[in-house]
Amino acid sequence: MSNMNSPLSTENSRAIVMEPTIKSISFLKFLKKSANDLLKSNEYKPKSIKTEGFYVIIFLRDDSQLVQATELLRKISGVSYVFIAAVLKLEYDTLSRSILSIATKLVMNGEKYLIKIETSKLTKSKDDEFTYFKHDLEFFIQTELSSQVKGLIPVQDESHADKILYILIGNDIALISLLVLKGSDCIPFNFLQTDVACPIYDDCSLLSLVQVLDSGYMPMPVLFFDNQLDLIQKIRKFDEIIRNYPIEFVTFYLISMQDTQQSSVRPTNRASRGHHISKEKGNPIQSLIYEQVIIQILLRNDFDSFFVSFPFVPFIHPNWFIQKNIKLFNQSKKILLTPLLFGCPPQAFEKNLTKLVGLNSTINQGILIRNYLDDSEPKDFAEATDRYTKSINTGDFEKFSLNVRKNDIFDILDSV
Numbered sequence: 001m002s003n004m005n006s007p008l009s010t011e012n013s014r015a016i017v018m019e020p021t022i023k024s025i026s027f028l029k030f031l032k033k034s035a036n037d038l039l040k041s042n043e044y045k046p047k048s049i050k051t052e053g054f055y056v057i058i059f060l061r062d063d064s065q066l067v068q069a070t071e072l073l074r075k076i077s078g079v080s081y082v083f084i085a086a087v088l089k090l091e092y093d094t095l096s097r098s099i100l101s102i103a104t105k106l107v108m109n110g111e112k113y114l115i116k117i118e119t120s121k122l123t124k125s126k127d128d129e130f131t132y133f134k135h136d137l138e139f140f141i142q143t144e145l146s147s148q149v150k151g152l153i154p155v156q157d158e159s160h161a162d163k164i165l166y167i168l169i170g171n172d173i174a175l176i177s178l179l180v181l182k183g184s185d186c187i188p189f190n191f192l193q194t195d196v197a198c199p200i201y202d203d204c205s206l207l208s209l210v211q212v213l214d215s216g217y218m219p220m221p222v223l224f225f226d227n228q229l230d231l232i233q234k235i236r237k238f239d240e241i242i243r244n245y246p247i248e249f250v251t252f253y254l255i256s257m258q259d260t261q262q263s264s265v266r267p268t269n270r271a272s273r274g275h276h277i278s279k280e281k282g283n284p285i286q287s288l289i290y291e292q293v294i295i296q297i298l299l300r301n302d303f304d305s306f307f308v309s310f311p312f313v314p315f316i317h318p319n320w321f322i323q324k325n326i327k328l329f330n331q332s333k334k335i336l337l338t339p340l341l342f343g344c345p346p347q348a349f350e351k352n353l354t355k356l357v358g359l360n361s362t363i364n365q366g367i368l369i370r371n372y373l374d375d376s377e378p379k380d381f382a383e384a385t386d387r388y389t390k391s392i393n394t395g396d397f398e399k400f401s402l403n404v405r406k407n408d409i410f411d412i413l414d415s416v
Contacts (some may be wrong), residue, residue, distance in 0.1 A: 053120030
């Protein structure tokens with residue numbers, strides 16, 4: 001691979017270092033390209049982006065942008081750590097004094113700290129020279145720090161550390177962290193290079209969207225809405241989620257679920273005032289009818305993707321409903337993806353929902369863990385589903401392309 005073992009210059013005193021979760025040449029190429037595209041799309045100007053071992057090392061033309069660029073780069077999934085580093089020559093006496101100087105300014109009295117020393121070299125020397133070097137350097141830093149700064153507590157578990165001092169030993173240089181940020185260990189965004197249609201209609205479907213993003217796929221959101229206010233709330237939440245990922249453009253669809261014929265199958269609670277079926281609390285069967293219609297729309301329409309992610313949850317959806325729709329997907333040309341996050345227990349599921357949408361969700365307040373689930377499909381379920389499907393215009397949908405970085409979301413909100 002180009003630049004894999006090319007020497008790095010020490011002329012620039014500051015650099016950004018990225019440690020990938022996946023240690024492979026193919027992923028390193030992917031990460032390098034992703035970092036370059038993300039920086040340039042946000043008007044940061046890299047002077048050089050090099051690789052050494054399985055690390056990506058970035059020099060910017062303007063060092064004043066280092067902190068903002070590092071915060072941006074941590075959004076790329078599949079990165080264990082990203083840190084701003086001082087670049088030093090690989091000479092023990094000079095290196096140890098410089099590290100100690102940085103450490104005394106980084107770690108404050110009473111803090112817990114972790115010293116993380118790694119090498120970019122892909123092969124170990126016969127006498128394992130790095131291991132001796134690492135132990136010697138770590139012992140020196142801890143000894144000197146304890147004598148200069150009182151109350152410091154060295155730890156071995158990063159989850160217990162208030163500060164991390166990351167030292168990367170390269171072929172010709174050492175990179176000493178000035179600011180360390182923990183990255184996202186999930187599979188990198190769009191690493192699998194596959195589009196997945198993601199229905200968005202309630203909080204649970206938003207959680208499914210996040211799982212698709214974190215699983216390395218490119219989502220193609222299909223927003224189902226009941227009225228203009230409902231649509232605006234969904235678009236705003238979608239925009240809030242998507243901005244956490246290195247996405248520049250995304251295509252999505254809008255489909256109205258308004259009951260134009262005022263079908264007799266509708267909830268008796270506040271949702272009935274809008275003359276439509278909605279996934280609301282107290283109406284478990286009507287909620288399933290609403291979702292069944294959404295599934296039929298996903299199966300009948302071509303959204304430029306053979307893959308569809310649907311948020312089936314065993315403690316929300318009865319078994320007959322899940323099995324019924326798995327068969328429908330098997331009979332169609334669509335491939336069903338069921339997010340693995342739903343393997344978590346109900347309490348963890350509710351915690352994830354609360355973290356994502358907040359205590360007072362504006363998308364849908366009807367998601368609940370049901371105390372009981374129907375063991376068999378109601379006799380009139382298919383008939384009610386067909387009646388509701390005929391009452392809405394299932395083939396009428398709008399397609400939009402959103403530039404996430406240019407706030408196109410406001411133009412779309414103005415047009416709905």
